[in-house]
Every structure is written in structure tokens, then in C-alpha cells.
Amino acid sequence: MRFKKLLFVLFILAIELQGMGQSNLSGSLEASHKIFLRDSAIGAFGLPVYDNLLSGSEAWLTVNYSNVEWKLNAGIRLDLYNNSNLINPTGAYSKVGIGRWFVDKEIGKLLVSGGYLYDQFGSGITFRTYEERSLAIDNALFGVLAKYQINENWWIKGITGQMKNRFSLYEPIIKGINLEGYQKISKKISMAPGLSFVNRTLDQQNMDIIVSTIESYPATQRFVPRYNVYAYSVYNRLDFGAFSWYFELAAKSHEAIVNRDGLLVDRPGTVYYTSMDYSQRGLGLSLQFKQVHNFELRTSPNETLNNGLITFIPPTSRSNTYILTARYNPASQLLGERGLRFDLYKKIRKNIDLKINLSHIADLNSHLLYRELYTEFTYKQGHKWKLLGGLQMVDYNQIVYELKGDSLIRSIVPFIDFLYRINRRKSLRAELQYMANKEDFGSWIYALIEFNIAPRWSFSLSDMYNFKPKKTPEPLHYPTVFASYRHGGNRFTLSYAKQVEGIVCTGGVCRFEPAFSGVRFTVSSTF
Amino acid sequence: MISCTEIGPPIQLQPEVRLLDTSYVDLNLPPADYKKVLIEEFTGVNCSNCPKGHQTMHDIEQIFGDSVIAVSIQNDNPLAKPFDAYPDWRIEEGIQISQALGGSFAIPCASVDRVKYPGQNQVVLYSRNAWKTYTDQELHRSSPCNIELSVNYDPSLRKAIVHVKIHFLSDVDSSNNLSIMVLEDNLVAPQRLPDNSVDSNYVHRHTLRDMITPAMGSTTASSTERGRVVIRDYEYRVPDDFNEDEVIIVAFVHYIGVGQRILQAASAALR
Numbered sequence: 001m002r003f004k005k006l007l008f009v010l011f012i013l014a015i016e017l018q019g020m021g022q023s024n025l026s027g028s029l030e031a032s033h034k035i036f037l038r039d040s041a042i043g044a045f046g047l048p049v050y051d052n053l054l055s056g057s058e059a060w061l062t063v064n065y066s067n068v069e070w071k072l073n074a075g076i077r078l079d080l081y082n083n084s085n086l087i088n089p090t091g092a093y094s095k096v097g098i099g100r101w102f103v104d105k106e107i108g109k110l111l112v113s114g115g116y117l118y119d120q121f122g123s124g125i126t127f128r129t130y131e132e133r134s135l136a137i138d139n140a141l142f143g144v145l146a147k148y149q150i151n152e153n154w155w156i157k158g159i160t161g162q163m164k165n166r167f168s169l170y171e172p173i174i175k176g177i178n179l180e181g182y183q184k185i186s187k188k189i190s191m192a193p194g195l196s197f198v199n200r201t202l203d204q205q206n207m208d209i210i211v212s213t214i215e216s217y218p219a220t221q222r223f224v225p226r227y228n229v230y231a232y233s234v235y236n237r238l239d240f241g242a243f244s245w246y247f248e249l250a251a252k253s254h255e256a257i258v259n260r261d262g263l264l265v266d267r268p269g270t271v272y273y274t275s276m277d278y279s280q281r282g283l284g285l286s287l288q289f290k291q292v293h294n295f296e297l298r299t300s301p302n303e304t305l306n307n308g309l310i311t312f313i314p315p316t317s318r319s320n321t322y323i324l325t326a327r328y329n330p331a332s333q334l335l336g337e338r339g340l341r342f343d344l345y346k347k348i349r350k351n352i353d354l355k356i357n358l359s360h361i362a363d364l365n366s367h368l369l370y371r372e373l374y375t376e377f378t379y380k381q382g383h384k385w386k387l388l389g390g391l392q393m394v395d396y397n398q399i400v401y402e403l404k405g406d407s408l409i410r411s412i413v414p415f416i417d418f419l420y421r422i423n424r425r426k427s428l429r430a431e432l433q434y435m436a437n438k439e440d441f442g443s444w445i446y447a448l449i450e451f452n453i454a455p456r457w458s459f460s461l462s463d464m465y466n467f468k469p470k471k472t473p474e475p476l477h478y479p480t481v482f483a484s485y486r487h488g489g490n491r492f493t494l495s496y497a498k499q500v501e502g503i504v505c506t507g508g509v510c511r512f513e514p515a516f517s518g519v520r521f522t523v524s525s526t527f
Numbered sequence: 528m529i530s531c532t533e534i535g536p537p538i539q540l541q542p543e544v545r546l547l548d549t550s551y552v553d554l555n556l557p558p559a560d561y562k563k564v565l566i567e568e569f570t571g572v573n574c575s576n577c578p579k580g581h582q583t584m585h586d587i588e589q590i591f592g593d594s595v596i597a598v599s600i601q602n603d604n605p606l607a608k609p610f611d612a613y614p615d616w617r618i619e620e621g622i623q624i625s626q627a628l629g630g631s632f633a634i635p636c637a638s639v640d641r642v643k644y645p646g647q648n649q650v651v652l653y654s655r656n657a658w659k660t661y662t663d664q665e666l667h668r669s670s671p672c673n674i675e676l677s678v679n680y681d682p683s684l685r686k687a688i689v690h691v692k693i694h695f696l697s698d699v700d701s702s703n704n705l706s707i708m709v710l711e712d713n714l715v716a717p718q719r720l721p722d723n724s725v726d727s728n729y730v731h732r733h734t735l736r737d738m739i740t741p742a743m744g745s746t747t748a749s750s751t752e753r754g755r756v757v758i759r760d761y762e763y764r765v766p767d768d769f770n771e772d773e774v775i776i777v778a779f780v781h782y783i784g785v786g787q788r789i790l791q792a793a794s795a796a797l798r
Binding site: 206207 | 533535536537538539540541542626627702704741743744745746783784785787
């Protein structure tokens with residue numbers, strides 16, 4: 001009841017403030033409703049949402065206020081989960097409440113923010129708080145941030161608080177400080193250096209669990225755990241002409257972390273990350289190297305999977321968009337990995353583009369974890385049609401990434417995507433993909449046909465066909481029928497889909513998704 | 528001395544010695560034992576208000592009989608510092624328990640089954656009325672496990688074999704531990720009274736003297752599903768300054784961390 005009154009007061013206040021100064025009220029709504037249709041053939045059964053509850057919803061309603069004259073911004077977001085399987089894909093979660101609120105105000109050179117804060121230091125290795133709804137990640141820091149602009153080029157910021165855990169907070173306290181600047185050395189050379197420092201302090205209850213766990217070990221494996229962990233990094237971006245070089249070196253002090261055997265061990269950690277880019281008209285090159293060793297930085301070692309993560313390790317592999325090319329994704333291995341990545345983009349002619357990507361990830365003993373060769377070419381015939389095609393070859397260590405299955409999955413995926421513009425408003429697009437795979441689910445064919453009537457309508461029909469199955473007795477189809485309508489700031493979609501189980505990743509952070517069968521309706525709106 | 532070096536938590540770096548440690552599943556479930564409540568009172572020999580706490584504990588024992596197991600813990604509050612020339616009953620495990628339950632700040636206070644009640648910032652309760660109220664409340668809970676506790680004592684060697692058998696009657700989250708305390712009853716030593724005088728012959732009841740397990744206990748089993756039986760035998764040498772006739776062994780199963788509480792408790796006299 002209290003938070004309803006708070007919402008009402010804030011809403012009225014926002015309306016009143018709207019009339020004062022140069023103020024602006026904006027917001028967005030994202031909502032989704034699913035009807036679950038049981039399908040035992042694809043494994044979409046035996047869960048509460050399929051057997052008992054039959055439907056579920058999620059919604060996020062955000063309202064933001066900004067006043068340029070007052071240099072004030074504020075916002076509030078209502079989160080709703082009704083029998084939702086987003087938080088826990090094998091369960092059902094129901095809760096409604098304020099998912100986020102924040103206020104920030106500039107006072108001279110000082111910016112002060114309070115509430116649920118999203119921020120990062122450098123590339124995020126020592127500290128990153130963000131929201132990724134598809135992965136049910138929202139690790140905002142509930143606290144205070146102060147950022148001081150030292151001069152035109154340099155600023156320093158400090159942050160302290162507790163990390164969000166759904167509608168409550170993790171008990172450990174997190175503090176951090178970040179110094180960053182920009183220096184123009186010459187007309188063509190500039191650099192943007194930075195330093196970061198983060199401290200996490202455990203609470204007593206988490207420490208009690210850690211102590212109790214350690215005390216169940218043989219004497220040779222016991223150690224004195226620490227309340228505090230300290231992580232620090234130094235980073236710099238150097239731009240010189242067409243080249244850009246970024247590096248970040250991070251380290252953290254000894255603390256109890258969970259090793260691959262599920263045991264607590266006392267270890268420090270390091271991350272070395274560097275990327276070199278070359279970019280000029282019609283040509284882009286990128287080379288990236290990353291090494292991670294024992295960099296499990298969380299609110300507490302008692303948290304697992306994506307829970308309580310303070311660190312964000314940049315991914316080494318590319319983010320693939322075509323459904324069969326996105327089947328195998330390597331999650332960043334915080335305990336140890338070494339990755340190398342090469343990207344080439346070349347405009348061969350005015351209407352022909354070429355992309356090549358090579359990724360290679362191994363553990364610190366040089367055992368292969370992931371390897372990808374991705375090639376893509378695009379040909380445009382004026383404004384009339386476009387043909388995109390390519391080939392992906394992947395080696396994927398399923399035991400490491402999914403804790404199951406075969407050691408090395410090898411898949412080859414040729415694909416084409418053809419877009420034909422019928423006229424200024426109507427277009428037709430077709431995709432065809434093939435996966436040759438002797439492991440896991442076996443081989444697949446994917447076909448999609450999409451019809452668009454710009455700017456409002458889009459329809460598609462697709463099927464992912466497991467024609468050479470290794471896990472089911474018979475070949476299975478996974479069809480999807482999709483329609484969307486867009487008008488102004490509103491977009492509505494309706495789809496019927498069957499989806500195979502798999503790993504969903506964004507930026508090297510992944511989670512398991514069980515098979516889905518059902519109808520999905522979504523609304524997204526901005527105002 | 529000025530220092531910013533962190534002092535880690537108390538931790539047993541040497542494992543407890545178990546003569547027997549076994550576990551199996553027996554779905555022939557016995558009838559559930561009546562719930563017993565453990566009250567841990569944090570107290571101090573120099574604390575003038577603490578005799579009132581002792582009286583409240585005595586009253587609770589009178590009302591609820593052997594459904595209640597009382598433990599008095601001399602903790603790290605300055606008022607627990609012993610009188611000169613008298614034994615120091617503060618032990619590291621008692622201090623660790625006190626810090627975990629929030630009992631060090633002000634005494635007397637007590638925890639009832641280590642439950643953190645609504646409106647409380649810490650587990651311990653300062654209101655002595657609340658000790659009785661919540662004891663009554665906890666006695667109405669059912670327990671998900673039975674504990675059999677027996678002690679076999681050889682006075683010639685001052686060696687006790689402590690036998691604990693836990694039988695889980697329903698699925699219990701595996702983050703549960705077994706703690707075993709060694710109490711000594713009817714210790715005579717000075718105690719400051721409410722009028723600030725000192726009674727040199729005060730009788731201190733059920734005082735925590737030692738623990739056989741680490742302070743926060745040790746894991747019962749990796750899986751504590753319905754039917755799980757855990758059996759542990761410990762050998763314990765009773766220190767020479769303990770009065771064997773007054774020694775009581777207390778065993779209890781409890782959750783740790785967020786949601787901590789005691790699931791069941793049992794006590795047995797040494798002889």
C-alpha cells in the first residue's frame with residue numbers, strides 16, 4: 001500500500017514539475033504475456049508453467065523526469081512478474097514492485113546520484129552494473145554515486161552501496177573509485193587513461209556459511225577466509241591516426257572463490273585484456289587478446305551462475321544473429337581462459353562487403369574451449385535486392401560450457417539471407433541455414449520467409465527442422481509464426497513458437513533456456 | 528597499535544575428530560519427537576542486570592520443563608570480563624556465536640532458537656518478556672528431524688564418547704549444521720548484582736565451557752532429504768577443571784546464514 005501511495009505522489013509531482021522550467025517527462029513500457037502449450041516431444045512439459053499455471057507475464061514500466069534548467073534527472077520503474085519463467089526458467093516467479101528508482105543532480109562540477117545505479121569502470125572488469133532482461137540480469141547498485149569533473153578532461157567518481165537481488169539487496173557492501181581522463185597529445189594522437197579500485201566487504205551471515213563450508217574440508221584444504229576483496233585496474237585507449245589500441249590490466253586480492261570442483265579455495269585473480277583496431281574507409285581490422293585467471297568477483301562466493309556478479313569480462317567471440325550460427329555461445333570463464341580474436345571488414349566494391357572473424361579460446365592449460373571461423377559476404381543490387389551469405393565453422397567444448405554432453409562439438413553452418421524490395425513499402429526476405437553436426441541434437445535446417453509492409457507490418461513464417469536427430473527418436477519441427485505491428489512509439493508482436501532448449505548469451509554472459517512451446521504477445525512503447 | 532590489516536573470522540583449521548561418521552537413508556520414519564527450544568543467553572559476571580536475565584531463564588525452565596534447553600554464554604561484552612583470580616569462562620566459540628547473533632553489544636540478551644523475529648535488526652532479544660513469548664511460539668513448531676543424543680563416559684580416563692543420531696523426517700535444505708556444546712552447571716563464582724554489590728558465591732547455571740564442533744557447527748550431510756540418517760560419534764576428553772557431575776552435552780541441528788534457525792535440540796548429562 002505504501003509504495004502505491006509513493007507512486008501516486010511521484011506521478012502527481014512529476015505532472016506538476018512538468019510545467020516548471022525546461023522539464024520533460026518520458027518513459028517506456030515493455031510487456032510480455034506467454035501462453036504455454038505443453039509439448040512433450042520437444043521437452044516442454046513437466047514444469048509448473050506447462051502443467052499447472054499455463055500462462056505468465058512480465059512488464060516493465062519506466063517513467064523518467066528531466067529538468068535541464070535544474071540539472072535534475074529522476075526516474076522510477078515498476079517491475080511486474082506474474083507466474084513468470086524469466087527469472088527461473090524451470091519455475092514460476094510472481095512479484096510486483098519498484099524495480100528501480102534514481103535521482104541525479106548536478107551541483108557545479110559535482111554530479112550526485114542516488115538510488116539504483118547502472119555504471120561501469122573502464123570496460124567493466126572491476127565493476128559493471130547493468131540490466132539485461134533476456135538473461136534476467138539486473139545487478140544495479142543501490143547506493144550513492146558522486147562524480148566530480150576535475151577539469152575539462154579529467155573526472156573522478158566514487159560509488160558505494162549494495163547490489164540489487166530481485167526486489168531485495170545482497171548484504172555485502174561494495175565501494176569503488178574511478179579516475180578517467182582524456183589527453184590530446186597531437187593532432188592525430190590522443191589517449192584516454194583510467195584507474196579503478198573496488199572493494200567488496202562480506203557480511204557476517206555469508207562469512208558464517210563460508211567458514212562452515214571450509215570447516216567441512218580436510219585440514220590440508222582449510223584456510224582463513226577474508227571479509228574484504230580488493231580489485232583494481234589500469235586502462236588506456238590510445239588513438240593514433242586510423243589505429244586505436246585499448247588495454248586493461250586488472251587484478252584482485254586473495255579471497256575465497258569456488259573452483260571447478262565446487263570447493264572453496266583462497267586465490268587472487270588477474271585479467272589482461274587488449275584490443276587493437278584499424279579503421280579506414282572501406283577497411284576495418286580488429287585484433288583482441290584476453291587472459292582471465294581466477295577473476296570470480298561477486299558479492300559473495302556463495303552466489304552462483306549469474307547471481308551477484310560485480311565483474312563483467314568482455315567476450316572474445318562474436319555475437320551471431322542467425323539462429324543456427326547462434327546455437328553455440330562461449331560464456332566467459334572467470335576461473336581461467338585465454339582468448340584471441342581477429343575481425344576483418346572489407347568493402348571490396350561499392351556493393352560488396354566481406355567480413356571474416358576468427359575466435360580461439362582455450363583454458364590456461366591450452367585445452368581448446370571454443371574456436372570459430374565466420375565468413376560473411378553481402379551483395380547489394382542497387383536498392384532492389386540484397387544477398388547475404390556466409391559460412392560458420394565452430395568447435396565448442398560442451399562439457400565446460402554446459403556441464404554436459406560431448407567434449408567437442410563441431411558444427412558447420414552455411415547460410416544465406418535474401419532481401420527483395422517489391423516496392424518502396426513492401427519487401428520480402430528469405431533465410432536458409434543448414435547445420436552439419438554429428439553431436440548434441442544433430443543436424444538442422446532452418447528456413448524463414450518474411451514479408452514486410454513498411455512502416456507498420458511484418459509477418460514471418462519459419463521452421464527449424466532437426467532432420468538428423470541425435471536426441472529424439474524422430475526428426476522434429478520447431479515452427480514459428482510471427483506478426484508485428486508498429487505505430488508511432490508503439491510496437492505489438494504476436495507469435496506462436498516452438499523453440500529448442502539451448503544457451504542464450506549476451507556479451508559473454510549466458511544462461512540455459514529450456515524448450516519453449518506456446519504463444520507470446522509483447523508490447524513495447526516509448527513516450 | 529594502528530593497523531588496517533584485516534582480522535579474519537574465527538575458524539577451525541584442524542578438523543574435529545570423529546570416531547564415526549556415517550549416513551544412509553531409512554524411510555521407516557519414527558514418530559516425530561516433541562520440539563525442544565534452545566535459548567542461548569548472553570551474560571557477564573560483571574553485568575549487574577544479568578541476574579534478572581538468569582531469573583527469567585529460570586522462570587522459563589520452570590514453565591516449560593525439559594522442552595527448553597538453556598545455555599549461558601559469557602561473551603566479548605566488557606561486562607563479561609572475569610573478576611581477578613577467578614576463571615575466565617569466555618571461550619572463542621561463545622564469542623563467535625555472540626557476534627553472529629548480535630549478542631555482544633548489550634547484555635543480558637538471548638536468542639530463542641536463533642530466529643530473527645520481525646522488527647528485529649539482530650537475532651538476540653533484549654526484552655526478557657519476549658524470551659518467554661517466543662519460546663512458547665517456537666515450541667508449537669514441528670521439527671523436521673529427530674535427534675538421539677547419548678553419552679558414554681569413562682571417569683578413569685575422563686573420556687566421553689558422544690553419540691549423535693539425526694533422522695530427517697522431511698526434506699530439509701542441505702545448508703544445515705550440527706553443533707555440540709559442553710556446558711557446566713552450578714558453577715560458583717562472583718556475580719555483580721542489580722544493587723551493584725558482588726555475590727561471591729553466586730551459582731551460575733548451564734554455562735558454555737567448550738564446544739566439540741566448530742562454533743557454527745559442521746555440515747550434517749551433503750543431502751538431508753526425508754529419511755536421511757546421520758550418525759556421528761565424537762570422543763571428548765573432559766578438562767580437569769570441569770566438575771564431571773555437572774557437565775551437560777547439548778546437540779542441535781540448525782540452519783546457518785540467512786534464514787538461520789534451530790531445527791531441533793537435545794541434551795544429555797555426562798553421567
